[in-house]
Amino acid sequence: MPRLTVEGYGTFDVPAGKRLVLAIEQDAQVDILHACGGNARCTTCRVEFIEGEPRRQTVAERDKLAAKGLTGVRLACQIYCDHDMTIRAISRLEGSGRPDPGGTPEAEITPPPEWIE
Numbered sequence: 001m002p003r004l005t006v007e008g009y010g011t012f013d014v015p016a017g018k019r020l021v022l023a024i025e026q027d028a029q030v031d032i033l034h035a036c037g038g039n040a041r042c043t044t045c046r047v048e049f050i051e052g053e054p055r056r057q058t059v060a061e062r063d064k065l066a067a068k069g070l071t072g073v074r075l076a077c078q079i080y081c082d083h084d085m086t087i088r089a090i091s092r093l094e095g096s097g098r099p100d101p102g103g104t105p106e107a108e109i110t111p112p113p114e115w116i117e
């Protein structure tokens with residue numbers, strides 16, 4: 001079972017293969033944003049990796065980060081928890097001025113992932 005550490009919140013066992021955005025919200029109980037519902041459209045689910053950043057990336061994540069000029073962050077909705085990870089939750093509901101975090105992402109990565117290794 002992979003271990004997810006969220007800086008300032010603790011370390012949590014996460015079912016292998018769970019979407020990172022869901023693990024942060026449901027297992028670590030952190031109020032991460034996911035305004036587009038986990039579809040690589042909004043970038044509000046962005047996190048900083050401290051350890052265990054996955055090498056592979058979806059085409060949708062790469063293209064969205066490039067379009068927004070974002071570096072040093074990853075989209076939690078485009079990552080599966082398949083190994084131990086330590087992240088910083090930098091985009092949270094608290095302080096965002098938003099009424100809610102966004103629609104709950106589906107269990108599998110959407111859109112259907114095309115992987116860049």
Ligand code: FES
Nearest residue numbers: 036038043045077
């Ligand atoms: S990009 Fe919108 S939730 Fe991940």
